[in-house]
Amino acid sequence: MPRLKGADRRTLILEAAERTILRKGLAAATTRDVTSDLGVAAGLLAHYFTWSALRAAAFSHVIGADIERSVTGRMGEAPETVLADLVDGAFSVEADALWRLWLEATELGLSDALLAEAASAATDRWHESLSGLLARGQSAGAWTCPSPDESSWRIIAILLGLAGLCLIPGSPLSRDAATHHLRIAVRHECGTSA
């Protein structure tokens, strides 16, 4: 309701959109969810964003923040610590919403060009940061990873795959089992570690 400069309003809307997609998912979230989160009229959103563009931007922001929090922002710490935390927290309840966003971005990307681009870019960023971590651990002697670039693709794939399996309600694969499988896969890629 307060009157804001355009840039500030854009920021507020983007943040509200991030909260909304984390709560309801990319597919179920609506423009009205975002505007009612802000306590603002429905028409205001279209003045600043296309829904497709806002949704893609919110996705990019949320994923980027998570990569930063879990990998990129921990350059100073020991690679083995960062990787171990990554494995331990991968399938926690709090991570569910993020995995859901990945799945939905992949699917919606098939009919939404902006989301496809965002998903592609986010995948690149993820691969880059993870392979950077693996390379760092390799040169630090924390583990043996002959090809960080390739290994990170496989680790990302098994992360996504296990996450999808865990997300299914009444899943035959428990969170603990998924973490176990991830740990073994990481061991396959990084020799003895994690």
Place this chain on the structure above:
Amino acid sequence: MPRLKGADRRTLILEAAERTILRKGLAAATTRDVTSDLGVAAGLLAHYFTWSALRAAAFSHVIGADIERSVTGRMGEAPETVLADLVDGAFSVEADALWRLWLEATELGLSDALLAEAASAATDRWHESLSGLLARGQSAGAWTCPSPDESSWRIIAILLGLAGLCLIPGSPLSRDAATHHLRIAVRHECGTSA
């Protein structure tokens, strides 16, 4: 338009639903897509199915047929042949629609109980058939797979993960690269093979 016994009509509708979800995906498919595929009035579908139930049944049927075609139905062949074909065809263009169904079933399962149940059951069937194949190759001496049950979970996970990465339009991971990564992951699980 022809008048049919209830059971036959149910079968025709189910088959049309399978064609429809393969063509448009689980989320984009509508009841009208199915009835117009059959050249039948829109109201007829609701006389035999709930959309949620029909969609879940069509998903189960499609996935079941694929598992049968690629694994269960090839019990007579050498396990290494079956596994090699599995790897080679995993990320072919024709497989895209099936992987899309998996992704969508996971996501829609979060708000559709019938689809969640179908996805959970399909996952079980898949895990069971793949771990059976791995065990068969193990006892035949085709490879060394100490725990087929666990290995099949990891292989399923990396299959799903790589498939999702390939599905993204403009994906940073090509089909060939995905096949390569899958081959290496399978090698990790089954010793020297595939």
Place this chain on the structure above:
DNA sequence: CGCTCAATTGAGCAATCGCTCAACAAAGTC
């Protein structure tokens, strides 16, 4: 033929969606 009842029709209901637009309100400018 006449009757019954299941199969089938298709207009349309109620809800939901992103987005439009005329109207209004508050700065900013001179």
Place this chain on the structure above:
DNA sequence: GACTTTGTTGAGCGATTGCTCAATTGAGCG
């Protein structure tokens, strides 16, 4: 204070969805 610009409102449009239901058709049967 007059005027322009920009932020904001909210009713509502047009399209889409699964599903309803009164009406119609036609096969089976005595």
